Amino acid sequence: MSIQQPADNGTADSQPSATSPGTVTANNNETPKLKTAPPEKPSDIRRRSHIILSFWLIVLCLGLPIWWKTTTIYRADLPLQEMLDWADGKACRPVFPLRISIQANTLQDQEAQNLLRLTQHALDDLNDFSGHHLRLQLAPPMAAENHDRESVLTIRLLPGETTTATFDQYEPVLDITYPPNAIPSPTSSSSSLATYIAGQLRSTFAEEQATISYLLSTNSIPSDHRPQGLSPDVAESLSKRTTRSLKYAPTYHLTFSLFTSGPLPSSWDIEEAIAEYMKPVLDVLSPIHNFTIDTQVQLYATPGVQNQVLNKEDLSSFINAAEWPLSPSIGGAPTINFIVFVGNQTIASPSQSPGEGAIPGSTSHSWLIPQWGTIYLLPLPHDKTHVDSSALKQPLLTFTSHLLSFTGAPQSGSLPLRLSTLARIRSADLLLRASSTLGSLARLALALPSISIPSSVADGVSKTIRHLRLACETLGGPEGLAHARIAEAEAERAFFEKSMVGQLYFPDEHKVAVYLPLLGPVAVPLVMGLLNELKAWRKRRREAAEAGAGKKKE
Amino acid sequence: MGQLLSFLWLSLLSICVFSSSTSAADYHEQLNLRPLPQSALLASFNFRSNTSVSEFEKGNFRFFPRSLGQILQHAGTRELHLRFSLGRWDAESWGARPWDGAREGGTGVELWAWLEADTDKEADHKWLTLTNALSGLFCASLNFIDGTRTTRPVMSFQPEGDHSTTTNMHLLYGVLPHEVVCTENLTPFLKLLPCKGKAGIASLLDGHKLFDASWQSMAIDIRPICPLDGECVLQIEQTIDMVLDIDRSKRPRDNPIPRPPAGHDLPCDTSKPYHSHDTCFPADYTAHQDWSLTQIFGKTMKGTCPLADPAVPALCLQVPESRSVFVSEGVREKKNPDRVSRCFDIPPSTHLEMVLPTPDDSASISVTPEAPLLYAERSFTGHGQERGGVQTILRNPSPDTEVEFIYMESLPWFMRIYLHTMEARVAGQSHANKSLIQQVYYRPAVDRARGTQLEVRMRVPADSTVFLTYDFEKSILRYTEYPPDANRGFDVAAAVITILDPHQERQGSVSGRFAAYTLRTTSLLCSLPTPDFSMPYNVIIFTSTAIALAFGGIFNILVRRFVAADEGPEAGLAVVLGRLKGRLMGLVKGAVKR
Known part of the structure; x- marks a missing residue:
């Protein structure tokens, strides 16, 4: 109302003042039909321009920002370039410095130093992959028998008859015996013993090296960091192994199931069998993984394939997923299924389906389903009601060896070494996974400008990057694994943030339908008013200029 | 039996x-x-x-x-x-x-x-x-x-x-x-x-x-x-x-449509006095x-x-x-x-x-089911979309023992009950009987967070029928809270009636069940005021038009200059028509010249 009041007054003022002189001018101008309105007062003109100006100011300074603020999609700042760098492998060069200590208590200090220098030389000559570096060091001579925690492997040099190498069963220790004449003289530049040690070390870590270089090559790591010379068949076997192994998780859930197609047998001594045949391996794996175990007996379970002889195609459909209660466990830990199926079916021998069908390590009784579990066909007499633990020995030994391949452990070497290798492979794997997830997130944020990015995603990204950096620094150690694990979990959480996809699709037609009914009718008078005012203003200026020119002429 | x-x-x-x-x-x-x-x-x-x-x-x-x-x-x-x-x-x-x-x-x-x-x-x-x-x-x-x-x-x-x-x-x-x-x-x-x-x-x-x-x-x-x-x-x-x-x-199975049986196949109660060849x-x-x-x-x-x-x-x-x-x-x-x-x-x-097989002597075999301790029926009362009521009819068939039980309702939050209207009345009496309801546990609803919980411990005297009634108000839901079939109504869960075992004190808690009998009423279908679901767009267009009208009017009043009708430039339909006419004439003339 307050705005309207002066305007009303203005028109009320102008009208009487316009009409009464208007009639006078009309009479004077001798054009009685078309009367022109009297000129407006300059104050009225100014007021009108002010009104239009203030309306436009309100629209531009208040309306637009409010509209912008209420409709804009929140996008937290992401360090996109850094994320892409991680994904491209520019931010971190995975390097595994492996320290190997040599214990040579019987050698002179100088002799030992010399041997060490020569061996290191030989190693450096052999090694073509900079990311995986073996560095030798001399253990203090009076160090205890125990293996040094800092180094991954201890070499014990012992005098003996011939040159032999044996791995310790329980500790990462390599015992090398050497004949007395094999000690290199301080001046010699080569030594057969040094070459022998280097060769032993190389073959010990060859598999680990191959696996890590395979992991790097499957990710988008620039080629200069990438080791060369990974032969295709090695790469193929490695790719098979990585597809078979489960995603890393701190806890795995093992489910042992006894399935029979009939009513018998209905009980088994699984607890004793696990304690006897599987527990030792689980104990050894316990620093890296926890395991929870449950068992079940299921009768009347018809398999998906009823053939007497199972071909390779049948193996994939043997699991009757609709009827067998193999629901995954709840609570986050992935489940590995170990199934003993009582039945006298046999698997067609691998010679009939060579190569791709036969998974190495599986006997003719069992097969492995990648990332899922193992099935073992156990033939039993029909009237047997109870499966005792001796009958379960072979199935459980098979399950144990398959468990190692599910966890992704290398296949050769002594068990302690295999496990430390497993930790390193896992940390490299997690690091690369987290990096590539970051890259995907960055690309997603770039590709979809209308996707919302909540602050929790930015939080997750910053946490991931922090832990990735820490993991990269401590790669190869236990902290490296822990950091890589956190980084991977955070990256996954950031990538799969639920609220990001909620308003992803909001079509433009929709927006038009919402905005047009309001903005159309409001904008028309505003724009027209502005245009008219501009026209009037230009006219006034021209007139003023003409008037000025006329005055000048006069 | x-x-x-x-x-x-x-x-x-x-x-x-x-x-x-x-x-x-x-x-x-x-x-x-x-x-x-x-x-x-x-x-x-x-x-x-x-x-x-x-x-x-x-x-x-x-x-x-x-x-x-x-x-x-x-x-x-x-x-x-x-x-x-x-x-x-x-x-x-x-x-x-x-x-x-x-x-x-x-x-x-x-x-x-x-x-x-x-x-x-x-x-x-x-x-x-x-x-x-x-x-x-x-x-x-x-x-x-x-x-x-x-x-x-x-x-x-x-x-x-x-x-x-x-x-x-x-x-x-x-x-x-x-x-x-x-x-x-x-x-x-x-x-x-x-x-x-x-x-x-x-x-x-x-x-x-x-x-x-x-x-x-x-x-x-x-x-x-x-x-x-x-x-x-x-x-x-x-x-x-x-x-x-x-x-x-x-x-x-291959012909599942029921068809009326022929007259002579109808099983009839021959003991009825009106039974004849054409009544059954x-x-x-x-x-x-x-x-x-x-x-x-x-x-x-x-x-x-x-x-x-x-x-x-x-x-x-x-x-x-x-x-x-x-x-x-x-x-x-x-x-x-x-x-x-x-x-x-x-x-x-x-x-x-x-x-x-069909038994030979039909007279000796008749199925008489055992009477339950209590019959219960629940239904909605009232009319309109704003308020309603719930009435539960509880009938005790036993001629000599009264039944004590707990009546539990868990109602959705959009049914806001008026607890003061809850009353129990024995059929045939006009006034509520205060002594029937012995204990009430009531946890009121919180909108969109929690439903109403109502537990009533009450008794029904021997051989009588009790009406338990209460009123409620229907709240209006938000647009997105309606299910896809909103006009069907909203299901209200069955009331659970737990009849207490009168011998429980004597037996102690050995039996494991304190209830002698449990029954549930049927569930109800509550119809809430349901909007027309094209409403948001209608509202947008309607309010936008109103705002635009008001704005346009005010803005024009503020900005336009008012002059007498004969002083302004000529406007209106006649001017536009005249202009069009002039242009058409010009075109026609041009064509004729060519």
């Missing part, structure tokens, strides 16, 4: 509770067939298995289903009751409910459980885990049991199991009245059984027949039981009760019906489950002793001393078929 039947049910129930003490892990199954009036047949399947608590905690599952066991362990559940029900138990003609109503739920899905938790918040969290996991296991929308559908009953439920060792238990109760129970819920139910649906009485269960029943209820009850001597066991009891219509079942009073002729197992269930029974305890007969039939029953070869019939029921010993690998 009614007393005898009730004794039978009670004794079955007590077998369930006590007999488990014999061994740590065992399995029983039994099917009870009982003809009901009006050509109905009640089939009660009962499956029960145990596992010792130590084996359960170690994760070794034999009879107990692993999938359910894992969920219980993960969610810290000590006792669990899950119900899937469909249809209405017609108490007027069928009489008392099986298991004294202990194994049934209201229409839809009902779940209550005792969870071990230190705080309410932790209990809520575990409840969420439990409902989500069960939802996946049973293919039901149990995950929709959220805070608004969850209550913590105070008086109506008590644990059936033995929980002497755990102290911090929380009872949570959730109900989904809208859930339609169907085959996808039966399949996982059968998967939990040790013999699946492949052998034993479970081989008779078939989705086509089960969900064709007039009333059916599937129940899962898990409770720990500690015998006086020996180890505690965890017991899972799975029950399916269904009332089949024999006429309907006997219809041929339909006889209650279930007792005269001939039926066979194949007709009722569509298939024969495949032997017995080899795991089941042979001491418990797999099949029992409650027909009078005089009626002849033909069974497959090798099956031995054992008549029970009560003269109204018989059981069958079935060899493991027999395909059992049972035929009941």
Whole structure:
């Protein structure tokens, strides 16, 4: 109302003042039909321009920002370039410095130093992959028998008859015996013993090296960091192994199931069998993984394939997923299924389906389903009601060896070494996974400008990057694994943030339908008013200029 | 006979509770067939298995289903009751409910459980885990049991199991009245059984027949039981009760459309005085019906489950002793001393078929169902979209004993009840009787966060009918809160009526159940004011037009200059027409010139 009041007054003022002189001018101008309105007062003109100006100011300074603020999609700042760098492998060069200590208590200090220098030389000559570096060091001579925690492997040099190498069963220790004449003289530049040690070390870590270089090559790591010379068949076997192994998780859930197609047998001594045949391996794996175990007996379970002889195609459909209660466990830990199926079916021998069908390590009784579990066909007499633990020995030994391949452990070497290798492979794997997830997130944020990015995603990204950096620094150690694990979990959480996809699709037609009914009718008078005012203003200026020119002429 | 039947049910129930003490892990199954009036047949399947608590905690599952066991362990559940029900138990003609109503739920899905938790918040969290996991296991929308559908009953439920060792238990109760129970819920139910649906009485269960029943209820009850001597066991009891219509079942499968029988085929009550060749009073002729197992269930029974305890007969039939029953070869019939029921010993690998021919002397056989302790009906009163009322009619048929019970309602938050309007009135009296309602527990609703919980402890005098009424207000929901079929209405869960056992004090708490009888009313359909769902766009356009009109008017008044009509430039239709005319003339002239 307050705005309207002066305007009303203005028109009320102008009208009487316009009409009464208007009639006078009309009479004077001798054009009685078309009367022109009297000129407006300059104050009225100014007021009108002010009104239009203030309306436009309100629209531009208040309306637009409010509209912008209420409709804009929140996008937290992401360090996109850094994320892409991680994904491209520019931010971190995975390097595994492996320290190997040599214990040579019987050698002179100088002799030992010399041997060490020569061996290191030989190693450096052999090694073509900079990311995986073996560095030798001399253990203090009076160090205890125990293996040094800092180094991954201890070499014990012992005098003996011939040159032999044996791995310790329980500790990462390599015992090398050497004949007395094999000690290199301080001046010699080569030594057969040094070459022998280097060769032993190389073959010990060859598999680990191959696996890590395979992991790097499957990710988008620039080629200069990438080791060369990974032969295709090695790469193929490695790719098979990585597809078979489960995603890393701190806890795995093992489910042992006894399935029979009939009513018998209905009980088994699984607890004793696990304690006897599987527990030792689980104990050894316990620093890296926890395991929870449950068992079940299921009768009347018809398999998906009823053939007497199972071909390779049948193996994939043997699991009757609709009827067998193999629901995954709840609570986050992935489940590995170990199934003993009582039945006298046999698997067609691998010679009939060579190569791709036969998974190495599986006997003719069992097969492995990648990332899922193992099935073992156990033939039993029909009237047997109870499966005792001796009958379960072979199935459980098979399950144990398959468990190692599910966890992704290398296949050769002594068990302690295999496990430390497993930790390193896992940390490299997690690091690369987290990096590539970051890259995907960055690309997603770039590709979809209308996707919302909540602050929790930015939080997750910053946490991931922090832990990735820490993991990269401590790669190869236990902290490296822990950091890589956190980084991977955070990256996954950031990538799969639920609220990001909620308003992803909001079509433009929709927006038009919402905005047009309001903005159309409001904008028309505003724009027209502005245009008219501009026209009037230009006219006034021209007139003023003409008037000025006329005055000048006069 | 009614007393005898009730004794039978009670004794079955007590077998369930006590007999488990014999061994740590065992399995029983039994099917009870009982003809009901009006050509109905009640089939009660009962499956029960145990596992010792130590084996359960170690994760070794034999009879107990692993999938359910894992969920219980993960969610810290000590006792669990899950119900899937469909249809209405017609108490007027069928009489008392099986298991004294202990194994049934209201229409839809009902779940209550005792969870071990230190705080309410932790209990809520575990409840969420439990409902989500069960939802996946049973293919039901149990995950929709959220805070608004969850209550913590105070008086109506008590644990059936033995929980002497755990102290911090929380009872949570959730109900989904809208859930339609169907085959996808039966399949996982059968998967939990040790013999699946492949052998034993479970081989008779078939989705086509089960969900064709007039009333059916599937129940899962898990409770720990500690015998006086020996180890505690965890017991899972799975029950399916269904009332089949024999006429309907006997219809041929390839021609299921019912056709009126010919006049001479109509079973008539010949004792009526007006019975003649052209008038017929339909006889209650279930007792005269001939039926066979194949007709009722569509298939024969495949032997017995080899795991089941042979001491418990797999099949029992409650027909009078005089009626002849033909069974497959090798099956031995054992008549029970009560003269109204018989059981069958079935060899493991027999395909059992049972035929009941039409009896010769119809007069001696008549089915009179046992009267329940209480009849209950609930309905909406009032009119309009703003307010409504609920009226429950409770009738005590007993001539000499009064019934004391707890009436529990868990209402959705959008039904705001006026507690002061709640009153109980004996039929025939005009005033409310204050002494009928003894105790009220009321937890008001919080909009969008929690539903109303109302528990009323009341009594109905002998041989009388009581009206329990209260009013409520319907609230208006937000646009997005309406379900896709909003005009259908909103389901209101069944009221649970728990009749207290008057002898409980005498017996002590040995029986495990404090309730003598449980019944549930039907669920209700509450219609809320439902908007037109194109409303948002209408509102946008309407308000936008109004705003634009007002704005345009004000803006023009402010900006335009007002002059007398003859002073301004010529405007209007005439000017526009004149201009158009001029242009057209110009064009025509140009054309003529060319």
